[in-house]
Amino acid sequence: xxxxxxxxxxxxxxxKAVDDLLINRLESEVALINQVSSYIxxxxxKRIRPLLVVLMSRALGYQGINHHVMAVxxxxxxxxxxxxxxxxxxSEVRRGxxxxxxxxxxxxxxxxxxxxxxxxxxxMVEPNSMEIMKVLSKATNAIAEGEVLQLLNIGNxxxxxxxxxxxxxxxxxxxxxxxxxxxxxxxxxxxSIENQMxxxxxxxxxxxxxxxxxxxxxxxxxxxxxxxxxxxxxGKMTLPLIHSLSNSSKATNKKLRDIISNNNxxxxxxxxxxxxxxxxxxxxxxxxxxxxxxxxxxxxNLNESxxxxxxxxxxxxxxxxxx
Numbered sequence: 273x274x275x276x277x278x279x280x281x282x283x284x285x286x287x288k289a290v291d292d293l294l295i296n297r298l299e300s301e302v303a304l305i306n307q308v309s310s311y312i313x314x315x316x317x318k319r320i321r322p323l324l325v326v327l328m329s330r331a332l333g334y335q336g337i338n339h340h341v342m343a344v345x346x347x348x349x350x351x352x353x354x355x356x357x358x359x360x361x362x363s364e365v366r367r368g369x370x371x372x373x374x375x376x377x378x379x380x381x382x383x384x385x386x387x388x389x390x391x392x393x394x395x396m397v398e399p400n401s402m403e404i405m406k407v408l409s410k411a412t413n414a415i416a417e418g419e420v421l422q423l424l425n426i427g428n429x430x431x432x433x434x435x436x437x438x439x440x441x442x443x444x445x446x447x448x449x450x451x452x453x454x455x456x457x458x459x460x461x462x463x464s465i466e467n468q469m470x471x472x473x474x475x476x477x478x479x480x481x482x483x484x485x486x487x488x489x490x491x492x493x494x495x496x497x498x499x500x501x502x503x504x505x506x507g508k509m510t511l512p513l514i515h516s517l518s519n520s521s522k523a524t525n526k527k528l529r530d531i532i533s534n535n536n537x538x539x540x541x542x543x544x545x546x547x548x549x550x551x552x553x554x555x556x557x558x559x560x561x562x563x564x565x566x567x568x569x570x571x572x573n574l575n576e577s578x579x580x581x582x583x584x585x586x587x588x589x590x591x592x593x594x595x
Contacts, residue, residue, distance in 0.1 A: 276318065276589055279327070279582045286326045287319075290343045297344055297395055300387065308372050308384040312351055315367045320480070320586075321451050322347045327586070328455035328469060331571075331579035338399045338458045345408065346451045348392035353415055353447075355385035360423070361506055403457050411450040418442030427507040429529050433514055437478065444484075445477025452476075468570045472583070475567035480590045482560040485510035486553060487593065489544060505537040511559065513543075515552040524549065557591075564591045 273279060280287060298309040322343035329339035357363070358371040359378050365371065373381040389412070396408050421439045425431050452473030456466040488503040489512060503510055509532075516528055528546055531539045547553045564587045574580045 273578070273582060273585055276586075279323070279586060279589075282578055282582050283323070283326045283330065286330070286340065286343075287323065289337075289340045290319075290322050290326065290347075293340055294344050294347060297348075297391060298388070304376070304380060305384055305387050308376060308380065309388065311375065312355070312372060315369050317367055319347060320590075321350050321447055324448060324451040324473065324476075324583075324586075325455050327579050327582050328452045328472075329459055331574055331577055331583060332456060332459035332461055332465070332469075333575075334455070334459040336458070339455060341395060341398050342404070342454050342458065343451075345392045345396045346447065346454075348388050348395070349408070349412055349415075350447060352385045352388040352392065353419075355381050355388070357419070359385075360419070361502070363502070399458060401457065404454055407450050407453055407457070411446045414442045414446040418444070418446070422508065425509055427532060427535075428509055429517055429532055431509045431514055433511065436509065436511055436514055440478055440481040440485075441474065444481040445474050448477030448480065449473035465573065468573060472567050472570035475563050475570065476587055476590065479560045479564040479567065479587070482511055482556060482563065483591055483593055486512060486556050486560070489540070489547065490553065501537040501540045504532075504540060504543060505535050507532065507535050511556045512547055512552045515555050516543075516546050516550045519550040519552065520546060560591050564588070 273282065294313060295310075298306075298313065300306055300309070325339055325343040325346055354366065355372055358366060359373045359381055362373075363371050364374050371381075372384065376384075393408075396405060418439055418441070422443055425435070425439065449470055450473070453466060453470040456469040461469070485503065488500065488510070504513075513528070513532065517525060520528060524546055528543065530536075531543060568584050568587045571580055571583055
């Protein structure tokens with residue numbers, strides 16, 4: 273295997289079953305819910321999180337069908353958070369298409385997001401596992417905390433790297449962690465393996481989000497699926513900004529602080545020049561690589577298989593998006 277398509281092909285039948293189940297479980301008697309849900313699902317995305325459930329379950333030797341059910345639950349929770357994020361951020365574009373709040377307005381989007389959340393909880397009881405329900409309820413609570421922390425930190429020029437990592441762990445990585453931990457639970461893995469898989473998901477999720485935060489400054493709109501510099505315009509304090517503020521000269525620091533205070537996305541070229549001067553993009557990329565390597569180390573006790581190789585490759589691919 274060499275690329276993401278190879279990973280998808282390895283579990284093609286599983287992913288098809290997840291997609292079919294996802295469409296089926298989003299059906300509602302309310303027409304607007306069907307319209308918005310179909311719009312979101314058809315907008316695409318790589319569906320990394322449900323893929324993780326499937327790959328990890330297979331790597332642990334699982335033979336049942338509950339991995340399909342749990343992959344759908346994970347994707348529904350993620351989808352609901354995206355809808356709510358776009359409303360909070362007043363985003364206009366995601367994955368290259370208009371956000372639901374732009375098409376149907378905030379009220380309808382909030383309510384459909386709530387429906388998708390509640391449908392996820394309706395489905396998650398099917399494996400009849402209190403342990404799974406505890407993992408998912410804890411994860412959804414952490415996501416909400418992460419979003420509030422991010423909101424509180426808007427424009428906070430004193431934010432430290434440790435604080436940033438706490439935010440992304442809650443906001444993003446905890447759902448990756450839930451995906452891989454649940455795979456271990458349904459596979460009846462022992463506590464040692466479950467903890468290792470839990471750590472794998474957490475580290476991969478952290479690395480994934482750090483790379484996303486670099487892409488906001490380094491990618492292009494077509495590839496990223498949203499406007500470049502959105503984080504800057506929204507006042508989000510991501511690692512490149514945090515590192516630059518801690519490693520710039522007094523004059524440069526003041527300039528950067530003024531840009532952040534004004535959410536001045538038109539000064540993005542100046543920000544990129546400052547990043548170059550402080551080495552902040554390189555630093556951030558290296559941090560993502562370090563954390564990705566930590567994720568790969570969590571796989572060492574798994575039996576050798578194509579699925580284990582795919583999980584390791586996924587760590588590499590997640591970081592290589594910035595190459």
